[in-house]
Amino acid sequence: GAVVSQHPSWVICKSGTSVKIECRSLDFQATTMFWYRQFPKQSLMLMATSNEGSKATYEQGVEKDKFLINHASLTLSTLTVTSAHPEDSSFYICSARRPSARNEQFFGPGTRLTVL
């Protein structure tokens, strides 16, 4: 299967600072990437869909000014949590869609964010 990486795998930051999380498709070009948020023992909640070269589409209730998404190339999407607060602490997962007849989605290993 295809490989999707995320960096960092975990990060701790102070309240009020901004944190950037990178998502890379290592062996395929992804025109579409997705960002999810997951709380412990809960399902994945889609935050936004990121399309290369265009603005991200945010799900209802997700603050676009809070969670900035940039999909600058076919292999890289970034999620920046701006002015992070403790309630932003969560597990963030990205996935990348590989263009094909099956339009498969491949998931990154996730990033654990802790805001103090």
Added chain:
Amino acid sequence: AQTVTQSQPEMSVQEAETVTLSCTYDTSESDYYLFWYKQPPSRQMILVIRQEAYKQQNATENRFSVNFQKAAKSFSLKISDSQLGDAAMYFCAYKTGNSKLTFGKGITLSVRP
């Protein structure tokens, strides 16, 4: 709107036994895809099995198989010869074409040695 329902939050199975995880969904589409994902403690999402709605034959991947009942909108996962490494959270998911994945709430499966 499409919904995916996993009504059992937890299940337990004895090692080497068989367990079935249930999933139902609601859609007005005729062409779609269904998936089961495994999320072990590492939290890496792993695709276990997928089923195309137009295929009548149930998908099988080694010890994992599905019972796809399109009319009933049911998509259960059977794990045979359960192993300790099968312990994880399992998510049922649905999508059409280029649409986003819709996940169920997930079920935590524990395997007793």
